[in-house]
Amino acid sequence: MTSKLPPLSSLRVFEAAARHGSFTRASEELGMTQAAVSYQMKILEERVGTALFLRKPRQVSLTETGRRIAPVITEAFELLRSAFVMAEDSSQRLLSITAVTTFAASFLAERMGSFQIKHDDLAVRLDTSLPLVDFTREEFDVGIRSGGGSWDGLESHFLIPCDFTPLVNPELAESIGGIHQPSDLLKLPLVGISDPWWRSWFEAVGLPTDDLKCRQKSGMMLQLLEARAAEAGQGVAILTPAFFRDSLKRGTLMQPFDKLCRDEGYGYWLAYPKARRNVPKIKKFREWLLAEIKEFNAREEVIIQEMRDSGQLISL
Amino acid sequence: MTSKLPPLSSLRVFEAAARHGSFTRASEELGMTQAAVSYQMKILEERVGTALFLRKPRQVSLTETGRRIAPVITEAFELLRSAFVMAEDSSQRLLSITAVTTFAASFLAERMGSFQIKHDDLAVRLDTSLPLVDFTREEFDVGIRSGGGSWDGLESHFLIPCDFTPLVNPELAESIGGIHQPSDLLKLPLVGISDPWWRSWFEAVGLPTDDLKCRQKSGMMLQLLEARAAEAGQGVAILTPAFFRDSLKRGTLMQPFDKLCRDEGYGYWLAYPKARRNVPKIKKFREWLLAEIKEFNAREEVIIQEMRDSGQLISL
DNA sequence: CATAATGCATAAAATCTCCTTATGTATAGT
């Protein structure tokens, strides 16, 4: 039923040759030699079983059959071309981001606007529902992940480290007469008590951790919930303060100590398939994001310095 | 301007894979291995810069982009296919014959009708204006030529030999008291006096040929004119009697002697490009023509025998 | 729940296609 097509390469050559009425001219357009065009046309004619060109003295001209199919072939190739213009267009117009919730909510949410303004030709889809996207299975362009930053087939750029320190609602802190040393924290409920970050942090400040049971998974995914709980005064949470500058500034959260712990080697990363590193929309996003991160880090330094200077942070 | 197309072979594969939603199924349709399909899709996606399929557990599905271009690609391929169906159709529907005038006028003219009836799906173009067609330069399917039967790149089938003998208008013959021996012919004007056939024939019957000047070219092309002249009583012509059975039967021409000369190895041939021997319309024509020739030869034998028997032919 | 079957990916090796180079032929223009 599906009548077999002639070699497609010969069709492309035919299309050009028919359009120019000249093998030489066609070869120039296609960037190949005249001999190659001649060869391809021979192949094609043999395959079709009919002459498509008449070899006149110093030129070729289409036969009846050739004249009949030429416009159809040309149209078909124009369709193909248009398909790929479409493909580029459509695939360039939508940037799909999958990001871990915390990062999306605290970092991206307030900054995507600037990206949209800068690249108003790009629509953005930001999805936080999937934990660790496999780019070959899900249709995303880039991902923001937490982890070690080394994934198979993926290019990754370090964004920010997983720093953490206890944050607490100031009123809650006041209710126990303020927090002056780490052990004061134990007077309050610990939000996310099974988060391994707690153990790390307590160990780092020299407190016993025997009665802390750690869950397997890091609480990074849950930071947002824990932060809300802490803001609501339900206890102390162990969080990445950089993500909660707003709350810290507003005063719904405070950071008692300057002691930050860090998951060494772990952090937030931008990641995308290596092979697609030069796709324009990905390039645009990468450049924008890394610039934002740079600015973000610079600001963090300033803020932390200010907090130290103003005595808001108890240095341990 | 002409945005470069991805490898066309990969497009064909994509078209099938998209249609089936399965690499394995596509590979079956295309008669290649599943690995090849997988490879081609990888190539294509790299080239386009976007995933076209999502690799789900036990199946693949089109991405947004893939879904967008798939129907366009399919349409393009359908166009291509249709072009070649058209090509076959159109090239199969018209049979172009180039034939030497004599053969066309005397043999084909009265028989083409039977061919048309037998193959009423075929239109026929019969052209006698070109002497020795080069099939690479002129758009003909088959040719009927006279000559040795060995042409470069052409398949050829012997049709009938170049027999010749003098023919004359019976009334003209009567005007000199009838023709009883070859030398009687000399009493009449010889039409086409410079035709080399005259020399051959006179030599064959033992008459001196000193005063005959021969032209280079055989008169085969001119037989028709000479025949008309002879019929009109303007002289004796040297002709292929098989071509003039009508006139002989009607009595506008008569053949005085049974002595036929023959250009050995020369004759009328059916010829066409070797490569096209299996093209249906050519096959049809060949088979029809060879059958007609067979029948024609059988009839000739009968006619000649009858003429001998009835004493119309003087045996030399 | 273990096992088989299905569907795709990948690596290595074998082909095979297609292109180039080099040359030949025919023709048109000078």
Added chain:
DNA sequence: ACTATACATAAGGAGATTTTATGCATTATG
């Protein structure tokens, strides 16, 4: 006649495509 143009052809090689063989993940089955 001579030169330039346009196409054809042959040989050789580079590269693309395909196959084979295998692995992996998932679904279906006993």
